[in-house]
Amino acid sequence: MMKLQVTNETGRLRAVVLGIANQNGPAPKADEAYDPKSLEHILAGTYPAESDMVFEISAFHDVLERYGVKVYRPELIPDLNQIFSRDIGFVVDHFFIKANILPDRAEEWRAIEHIVKQVAPNDFVEAPAEVHIEGGDVILWNEYLFVGTYQGDDYSALNTARTNIKGVQFLKEMFPHKIVKEFDLIKSMTNPRENALHLDCCFQPVGRNKAIIYPGGFRNPMDYLYLHKLFGRENIFTITTDEMYEMYSNIFSISEDIVVTERRFDRLNYWLRDQAIHVEEVPYHEIGKQEGLLRCSTLPLFRD
Template sequence: MLQLNVKNESSRLRAVVLGSAVNNGPTPSAAEAYDPKSLEHILAGTYPVEADMVAEMEAFNTVFEKYGVTVFRPQMIENYNQIFARDIGFVIDDIFIKANILPDRERELDAIQYVIDQIDPVKVVRPPEEVHIEGGDVIVHNEYIFIGTYKGSDYKDYITARTNMQGVEYIKNLFPHKIVKEFDLVKSKIEARDNALHLDCCFQPVGNGKGIIYKSGFREEADYMFLVNLFGKDNLFHITRDEMYHMNSNVFSIAADVVVSEKNFTRLNNWLRENGFTVEEIPYAEIAKQEGLLRCSTLPLIRD
């Protein structure tokens, strides 16, 4: 049995689900796009091709092998995008929470059922239908659980609004001993530079007490200030609108001092190194065209 344990974003990783780009299917039509960044690349004819995405994910897998991490991959679904494992489930403490994702993507959960079968069934939960929550919106930070949501009255009109307030309440009830703090995120169906698809698209803790943040990803300045006050402004790396668009906050921690990052994130990677991190740089710019990056591709199961 897998003894799940995830209490934060940066303790030493031992086991993870890494998505797959194999047999990814044809470029979607504009009508099939789930987010404005994918739509932008579909219309421009620059949507990523399978061979490039497979190569990027294998580079990620190689880093996991280097650090002795146990890696599970989803079973292949023909002609289907299975890159973003974070969307379909997440672990808090020792509980695996199945996400209520867009109905079209239910098969992605089936493809990791062999992993879920290795978890104590008592530790696997599925929220009721009205609860919307995706792993990219959930960040565990020791006694805190941070959750990205969208509080606009037009929530139902936004395919980019993935976690609702019922999702926040569900997590509060499931983890009454934790401090659950929700963040109202900026959403856009048409401009990827103004769309925080998930919380990890505009904020993520790294190391011990540091983080990456995009101020304009939060609809309320008070939400941004909460994080500034908690972490300290000097401990936060502030990314620009363009860096947010390229997914600079969506790196992935293998340990408190080891971060996997995209090789083109020059400013961020220099800051990480200056702050004592080992930065494992890999190419991931093609996958980034789908408004997801390294954290989105992973579903951590066990950390120290």
């Protein structure tokens, strides 16, 4: 049986599921877009080419293998976008939780079933149907479990609202020993600069005690102040609206001291190095056109 362990975002990574972009299918039509950034590029004719996305994920894969990480890959299902493995499941402590994702994306689960079958039955959890939750909205930080949600009355009308309050309650009941804190996120179907698709699109811990945060991603300013107090002003890298749009907070930690980022993130990469964190830069700009980046592409299975 596969051993699972994830308690935070920066423990030394040992095993991970990394998405694939091969045979990704044609560019979607405008009415098939799941998020406003993809829609923007579909309409502009700049939606990423498959060859570019394959190249970018290969660069990420090479970095992970160079650090001795065991990398699992989904089975190839032709004409299916299988890049963002973070959404379809996630590990908390030693439990693998199957996410309830958008119905149109349900087939992505079939592509990782060969991996999930290696998980002990007692460690596998499937949320009830009324519980909506995706891995991008779940951030682990030791005794804290941060959960992005959307509490607006129009939840059911927004494809960009991925985790409901029942998902938050589900995690509170499953992990009563943790401090489960929900964050009400801004959502938009049309403006990617006013849409925090998941919590990791506007917040992520990094290193030992630091965080990358976009204050404008939270509908309730008190949520940002909660994080500001928890991490401390001196430990926070505050990103702008444009940097949120470029997915600055969606980097990926291999350990407390090693982070994989997009090579164009000059301001962030300089700050990370100034914090004595080693930065592995990869090209990921094209994949970012789908409102997902490095963290979105990964499903960690084991961290020290």
